[in-house]
Amino acid sequence: VPYYSPTSLFLLRLSLSHTGCCETDLWISSNKETTNLVKMGIYSLITGRRGPSGFGSASTAEEVTKGIDATHLTAIITGGTGGIGMETARVLTKRGAHVVIGARNMGAAENAKAEILRQNANARVTLLYLDLSSFKSIKAFVNDFHALHLPLNLLINNAGLMFCPYQLSDDGIELQFATNHIGHFLLTNLLLDTMKTTAKTSGVEGRILNISSIAHIYTYQEGIQFDSINDISCYSDKKSYGQSKLANILHANELSRQLQEEGVNITVNSVHPGLILTNLFQHTALLMRFLKFFSFYLWKNIPQGAATTCYVALHPSLKGVTGKYFADCNEVNPTKLARDDTLAQNLWDFSVKLTNSVSKKNYLGFEDAS
Numbered sequence: 623v624p625y626y627s628p629t630s631l632f633l634l635r636l637s638l639s640h641t642g643c644c645e646t647d648l649w650i651s652s653n654k655e656t657t658n659l660v661k662m663g664i665y666s667l668i669t670g671r672r673g674p675s676g677f678g679s680a681s682t683a684e685e686v687t688k689g690i691d692a693t694h695l696t697a698i699i700t701g702g703t704g705g706i707g708m709e710t711a712r713v714l715t716k717r718g719a720h721v722v723i724g725a726r727n728m729g730a731a732e733n734a735k736a737e738i739l740r741q742n743a744n745a746r747v748t749l750l751y752l753d754l755s756s757f758k759s760i761k762a763f764v765n766d767f768h769a770l771h772l773p774l775n776l777l778i779n780n781a782g783l784m785f786c787p788y789q790l791s792d793d794g795i796e797l798q799f800a801t802n803h804i805g806h807f808l809l810t811n812l813l814l815d816t817m818k819t820t821a822k823t824s825g826v827e828g829r830i831l832n833i834s835s836i837a838h839i840y841t842y843q844e845g846i847q848f849d850s851i852n853d854i855s856c857y858s859d860k861k862s863y864g865q866s867k868l869a870n871i872l873h874a875n876e877l878s879r880q881l882q883e884e885g886v887n888i889t890v891n892s893v894h895p896g897l898i899l900t901n902l903f904q905h906t907a908l909l910m911r912f913l914k915f916f917s918f919y920l921w922k923n924i925p926q927g928a929a930t931t932c933y934v935a936l937h938p939s940l941k942g943v944t945g946k947y948f949a950d951c952n953e954v955n956p957t958k959l960a961r962d963d964t965l966a967q968n969l970w971d972f973s974v975k976l977t978n979s980v981s982k983k984n985y986l987g988f989e990d991a992s
């Protein structure tokens with residue numbers, strides 16, 4: 623049993639409470655399951671211990687994909703202009719995959735592409751405009767992608783934003799839920815037929831990854847606030863982020879179940895990348911830098927942060943593995959809410975209704991997302 627010094631637990635509580643994972647005293651003492659999840663995570667981070675996969679928190683994206691040939695694969699990654707997404711794109715192209723980056727900041731996307739090409743002149747990178755907080759933009763992105771006549775083997779739903787003040791998306795949905803969950807839900811549905819066709823004609827397993835977070839443990843009491851998703855009076859920037867990350871896991875689980883039922887050769891999994899000081903922390907940047915100084919052992923660098931995504935996307939040992947949640951390149955159990963099949967089904971129905979009602983209202987002729 624690992625020993626946690628009072629100082630390390632204090633720092634954990636402090637840093638997690640500011641990353642939105644907890645009002646720590648409340649749940650660290652009250653929720654044994656969550657406590658164990660966090661303890662295992664800390665143990666793995668401090669020791670860098672490798673799990674059953676042979677990889678651990680200190681593994682990098684290059685290390686976990688070493689020797690893998692991805693030249694036959696086409697991948698879409700959302701938010702590949704910086705942070706974990708850009709490193710994921712870089713490593714996938716290094717392994718030979720053709721990577722399509724969906725980005726809303728085309729200047730940053732051009733810079734990311736230039737950097738990837740600077741390191742690997744043969745890298746195949748395509749940039750397409752995508753704003754996940756706008757249904758209109760998601761539809762345009764899918765049309766642009768289809769116009770390229772490419773197959774699609776991998777879809778990495780990575781883009782995200784965290785702890786922003788209350789805002790509504792173009793379509794009138796709370797911004798963190800809209801960007802982190804609903805946008806990816808719609809995007810995935812609109813790309814699914816292409817992925818199914820690719821998997822069928824190529825015989826190669828398709829893979830969908832939702833980049834979630836350990837922050838899924840800190841959400842509203844009922845998990846997802848179906849009745850008050852836009853309610854400003856009970857908005858918490860941290861719980862709303864946790865809610866959207868819980869939705870990422872539930873979405874992956876329900877889609878995985880549906881594809882298994884259909885007998886489709888596509889897996890769907892979710893990932894917690896670790897704690898990595900990226901632009902994601904823009905709304906708490908100064909505080910996080912301060913905390914990182916005292917809790918450096920809880921943090922990963924970007925190559926380590928992209929490792930779990932790259933492992934789940936490419937590693938042959940995960941063939942056929944679906945509906946699972948990964949952290950530090952190993953399968954772990956998310957919280958009870960994240961494993962609740964009824965909640966996952968309810969979220970699916972809610973998301974279909976939301977995408978349909980908004981798209982019918984605002985964009986006549988928009989493809990039915992169901």
Ligand SMILES: NC(=O)c1ccc[n+]([C@@H]2O[C@H](COP(=O)([O-])OP(=O)(O)OC[C@H]3O[C@@H](n4cnc5c(N)ncnc54)[C@H](OP(=O)(O)O)[C@@H]3O)[C@@H](O)[C@H]2O)c1
Nearest residue numbers: 701703705706727753754755781782835897898900901902
């Ligand atoms: N860093 C961590 O410690 C951590 C921990 C757990 C989970 N995660 C998850 O990992 C994923 C990647 O995070 P990161 O740390 O790499 O953050 P990041 O550096 O801020 O990257 C996020 C990416 O998402 C893009 N994005 C945000 N809103 C978008 C929108 N509406 N449409 C299209 N793209 C949008 C950003 O583009 P812009 O530059 O245009 O904003 C950026 O490219 C996120 O899903 C996050 O929740 C991160």
